[in-house]
Amino acid sequence: MKVLRPGRRARRRTVALAAIACSTALVLAACSSGGSSTQNTGGGGGTGNAKNSSITIFNGSTGTITENFNPFMSGTALQPTLGVIYEPLYYYNLAEKSDPQPLLATGYKWNDKGTELTITTREGVKWSDGQPFTAKDVAFTFNLINKTPALNTTGLAATAKAVDDTHAVLTFKENSFTQEPSVLGNQAIVPEHIWKDIKDPTKDPNVKPVGTGPYQLKSFSAQSYSLEKNPSYWESGKPQIQEIRYIALDSADAASAALTAGQVDWMSSYLPGLDQLLKGHKELSYVNTPALTTSIFTCSSTELGCKGPQTDPAVRQAMYYAMDRTQLNKLAGGGFAGEASPTLLLPDRDKDWIADSANVTAPQTADTAKANALLDAAGWTKGSDGIREKDGQKLSMTIQTVTGWSDYISINDTLKQQFKAVGIDLKPTQLAWNEWNANETQGKYQLSLDSIGLGASSNPYFTYQGKYNSANTAKVGDSAAAGNFARYKNATVDAALEAAGATNDEATQKAEYAKVQTEIIKDMPYVPIYINSTLTEFNNSRATGWPTDDDKYAFAATWKAWDNGIVLKNLTPAK
Structure with missing residues (x-):
């Protein structure tokens, strides 16, 4: 069974997801009109009448809900704070x-x-x-x-x-x-x-939020909370859904059961066998918006204290070519994953930013001949056991992931077999989220399976600056919380990013990003696998107007800040 695993940005907000206790029991608490917690067995609420319309949302919350609507505390604020209650410019x-x-x-x-x-x-x-x-x-x-x-x-x-x-x-x-x-x-x-009257804006939970967004807080309990239409909202005729309710569920099984029972109207969860699950439920639909590049993070710099075969660029290149990404998608991605790019940009959305058309997507099948040639040229020779070695060092590396992330565990198990074909010994290990995260941040790992998330905008600067600028890394043992977990250092990349950041002229930026792409494809500190699926499910019996594959007017995931407000104010009650 799959454990719900949102993207890295969401995981930092909802750390508890990594430790969900799976249960087949359906736990579905919802707010009554009076604000107390009640058991809801009658669906998401609402009748299709705009005056009484309401929907129920599951955004990955588990356990007790802590009241916090402070828009400055993005790490702990409840999800609708940014976009639903408060708005940006x-x-x-x-x-x-x-x-x-x-x-x-x-x-x-x-x-x-x-x-x-x-x-x-x-x-x-x-x-x-x-x-x-x-x-x-x-x-x-x-x-x-x-x-x-x-x-x-x-x-x-x-x-x-x-x-x-x-x-x-x-x-x-x-x-x-x-x-x-x-x-x-x-x-x-x-x-x-x-x-102006809040004494400490860094700690105040802001339990009576006043915003400009389409909804305002109606009631709150430790199991669920409700928001109602903001009567002062500036956009004429919006929102049309009068009330929205956020609930907590125990597990992926509970989420699946709630969706098919009509008790949840909007959720973003990887559900095994989704197409089969939705058969017989014409009111249900989903959209897949792959956006997070699942990659092997490598501790790459010996200068900064990294140790192991992965510090050799030839080894990282060999891993890139030894992957059968089609098989990985089938076995771990459920067939929903998108093709990744060695530039770490999104091939569909960002194609204009990719300098060389040959680098739009990574190879989907393994090129073992090329992987072997790279390792041969770098001096890694196969031993009697089929595993390569160099200067007495085995080509053996440990790759970490989080216990319970079953899709990533499947990736590691499959990669172990794929890499063996070119003489690489991969040793998967599972850790608690806190230990896995600390290892990445402090550089105390060889390989780590993780995803590279969305930046502040689609401009490549916001992917490249965090992940590749040496200013955002640190020596092994020190925190690289700014994002360059690979401990990557490249003076050409640093200079190109500085030049790109000093202008808003796209032609100049493209020329600088071309330099970045040349270097990172050669060095491969992050080895891309695929664009991880972001599956979002909808119940159309109470509301319509959800994003679709043909109309991605917003990033549909329930956990995505800002987009959630755009989606909600574009919904209309179902007739």
Whole structure:
């Protein structure tokens, strides 16, 4: 049975998912209108009448729900905080190639030096308590971040000033074009009249949230909570669904049972045999939006203290070519995975950013001849047991994953057999999430199976900067929490990223990213396997208008910040 495993970004919010206790019993608590916890056996609620419409959402929560709607505490805030209750200035759709969508702002403009960003705010917006939203709230939000280092999770270095009610100016100390998506699309704007009186914004759970989003909090319990339509919402005619309920479930079995019983309307879970499961349930549908590149992370730099055969680029290249990705998708991905790119970009969405068409996708079948040739040339010779060795060192490496992540466990078991064909001995090991994560962060591993998630925007900078810039790594034993877990160092890559980050001219950026791609494909510190499926299931009997394969107007996953608000306000009650 598959344990629910959202993407890395979501896992850092919902660590408990890695330790779900699987149970076949259906546990489905929901809020009553009075806010108390009750057992719900009558479905997600709602009748198709817009006045009384409601839906039930399962976003991966397990166990007791802790009340926290603080938009500055993204690691612990409840999922609808960002996007459903609070909104950013713009929405960035990472499911497809598209321009940012105006939300609380209607325009922005940089000065030539990239040190001043002028934002035009939307007129006629009100907070859910009826107070007017103005540019002063925008300036207050960014100044609060600037003066409170603990809130500054994106490295934002800006002060802000409201010129008038509809214009705010952010001033940066240096060129900051690359901070545009973080400023515009990844920061909740909060009301000054509420937050100016909050003594410690780093700890306050904000149990009475006041936002500009389509919904406001109605009731809360430790098992579930409800949100209702924000009567002050600025977008005319939205949302049409009156109430939404978030629930906790025990396991993948419980989630599957809840979906087919009509007790959940929206969830994002990998369910084995999904097509077969949905047979006979015409009201159910799903969308698959592969977005997270499942990869072998390697501790790659001997200079920074990494030890083992994986520090040899030839070994990393050989692993890349020795994989039969079609088999891996069939056995571990359920056939839902997408083709990965050695550039670590998304082949469909990001094709225009990939310099060489030969690198759009990785080979789908094993090229053992090429893998063997690479290892032969690097001096790795096969011993009597078929395993290669060099200078007395066996070509044997340990790869870690998390106990219970059955798809990743299946990948490792399959790779063990595939790599053996070219003389590589792979030793899979399973660890508790905390130990696995600590090993990656501190570089205390040889190989680790993980996924590379979505950046602040589809611009490659937000994939490459975190994973490949040497400024974001550290010696083995020290924390590389900024994202370069591979301990990768390459001066050419660093220089190209610095040049790309200093301009917002796409032609210049493409030229610099071409240099990055040449180096990372040669060095392969992260060995891509496939684009992991992101399966999201819907019940269409109470609401319609969900994202589809043909209309990915938002990233459909229930756990995805910002997108959840876009999805909910685009739904209509089923007739």
